[in-house]
Amino acid sequence: MSTYPDNLKYAATHEWVRLEGDGTATVGISNHAQDALGDIVFVELPEVGATIHAKDEVAVVESVKAASDVYSPISGEIIATNATLADAPETVNAVPYDGGWFYKIQISEEQELDELMDADMYSDHCEDG
């Protein structure tokens, strides 16, 4: 698994967005984020149906080490959340870009995607600390 998959867009706060091509997107946290957090033990996800704005705190990740807020990279309505994470939060550590996704969102503000980073920019962002 690549640390910075090319098909994703990234927020400076270490969330990723995958555009599904139908006006929806899937959101999760990056490999860099899960690695920094360490073993994840709880994930608190938003309610399906909630309308959220970009940069809102939408989820909380609790690792053995610390609690960390997750900010939505984009605005829209939550259309699904990852039920697997309730019983197996460690999935985020194992496969952050795949089975470890957080929620799916109906995008309301397409132009916000332009503010996100591509894989190269995000890789530089992480290496700059």
Added chain:
Amino acid sequence: MAQQTSLYQKHLDSGAKMIDFAGWDMPINYGSQIEEHNLVRNQAGIFDVSHMTIVDVSGSEALEFLRYLLANDVAKLDEVGRALYSGMLNETGGVVDDLIVYRMSFGYRVVVNCATRDKDLAWIQNHAADFDVSIEEQPQLAILAVHGPEAIEKVCSILTRDRAAISKELKNFRGFESGSWFITRTGYTGEKGLELILPSIEAPGIWDKLLAVGVKPVGLGARDTLRLEAGMNLYGHDMDETTSPIAANMEQTIAWQPKDREFIGRQAVTDHLAEIQGGTMPILTGLVLEQRGVLREGQKVICENGEGVITSGSFSPTLKHSIALARIPVDSGTCQVDIRGTLTNVRLVKPNFVRFGKKVFE
């Protein structure tokens, strides 16, 4: 530059994530803290704790000196090899450090915390001036702690036949000297195991042998969750120089008898004991949160008769929910913890959560 133990390269070879710990480059984990934690509860793990400070005390008045320096009574160590846990208090009854003291053939060996090394050495030296004692730090020694249900068997399998025979039979809190080695049944995890105090130069070879028989390296992250489950205090978090041992669940480590033994802080802790009976001194207790969420150090505890604070908190990998140590008013009844702005009910329990892999509180 940070100091490194003789096992630094071994940690890198095992894929350690290194952090700065009180000026030392130490492994926080080798991949997954929870997996390492579970290894110690179910099999056997090895910790490099060579950063800890070893101080040997010898001389004709070593016994008298330590009976004055420490709140527990070294006179209880009636045989060479026996170990004792104690607080080292200041005059106001605050905890300068907590430590393990071993009776040795040459006198006593004291193992104190690494983060408190400088002040401890200064404190010990200052008070030693009135006694005929010699105080010598032993920086050339490494400490390997091997713990878990399979630990003793695994360690014995790589020791010389003589050392293995004695190690197998050691009772808890006892050790023995063998050449430049000291092998002891002490630890900080709530599991059985052995600590090997040996010349640093020999440590990498022993580390390799233990890994070869299936003992896995465990980082300081898991060491913290293991000791928390075992209800053991961590200096600088659960107590410090401003905390009475009475308010840190360390009352049992103060030797009140004989009454005529003078030790530093005796008058102060005697007063503290009266304060706890009068309800003005807080206690250190265990908290359990069975629903989702994680209790963390520094979170406020709101009780019927006052406020307290979490001194150590984490997710318990063994119990699969959060546990904590908290300093709260005595007789607190029901308590809530302010977790990131939400008041959450917690259960008060004795500060001892897991022993030998099993839940021990009701």
